[in-house]
Amino acid sequence: xxxxxxxxxxxxxxxxxxxxxxxxxxxxxxxxxxxxxxxxxxxxxxxxxxxxxxxxxxxxxxxxxxxxxxxxxxxxxxxxxxxxxxxxxxxxxxxxxxxxxxxxxxxxxxxxxxxxxxxxxxxxxxxxxxxxxxxxxxxxxxxxxxxxxxxxxxxxxxxxxxxxxxxxxxxxxxxxxxxxxxxxxxxxxxxxxxxx
Numbered sequence: 001x002x003x004x005x006x007x008x009x010x011x012x013x014x015x016x017x018x019x020x021x022x023x024x025x026x027x028x029x030x031x032x033x034x035x036x037x038x039x040x041x042x043x044x045x046x047x048x049x050x051x052x053x054x055x056x057x058x059x060x061x062x063x064x065x066x067x068x069x070x071x072x073x074x075x076x077x078x079x080x081x082x083x084x085x086x087x088x089x090x091x092x093x094x095x096x097x098x099x100x101x102x103x104x105x106x107x108x109x110x111x112x113x114x115x116x117x118x119x120x121x122x123x124x125x126x127x128x129x130x131x132x133x134x135x136x137x138x139x140x141x142x143x144x145x146x147x148x149x150x151x152x153x154x155x156x157x158x159x160x161x162x163x164x165x166x167x168x169x170x171x172x173x174x175x176x177x178x179x180x181x182x183x184x185x186x187x188x189x190x191x192x193x194x195x196x
Contacts (some may be wrong), residue, residue, distance in 0.1 A: 004029035009046025014171035040186035044082030081165035100142025130168035
């Protein structure tokens with residue numbers, strides 16, 4: 001089971017470390033051809049506009065959309081959440097349009113308003129220390145989207161089929177549970193695809 005971490009910006013090494021600990025073979029991805037033999041993909045944090053430009057520059061968008069069409073799980077964290085959403089405040093066109101949610105950028109404030117909060121995440125567990133850095137949140141979910149976590153009444157994690165998004169940085173703690181959840185999504189998709 002091979003899971004890629006899009007290595008354009010963000011805490012790529014930290015994601016890879018936790019994925020490896022959760023039983024996956026993890027690799028940094030910078031080129032389109034590297035996406036072909038992956039079973040899943042994490043799109044990490046950073047600056048969503050810059051990541052979107054680099055995705056287009058390196059011609060990564062179509063291969064990522066192909067992965068999604070093949071039923072391979074994709075997980076966007078922080079800026080990655082913005083990239084997978086089908087509606088983003090201030091944008092006329094979504095980036096990847098993979099999950100039926102509306103996202104508000106920098107919703108919790110700027111860099112200096114970064115904070116940690118303990119969350120209960122469905123399927124993951126309680127007391128997960130989530131790190132929020134210039135974090136977005138989800139303002140609206142479509143009928144097929146499952147809300148996984150809220151903080152102060154605001155949606156901060158959600159899933160629709162094989163796509164998951166989180167407003168926080170699960171890679172910035174030693175807690176494996178969110179990465180284990182995603183690894184399990186990838187395992188489930190491999191089983192499902194083998195039965196087709």
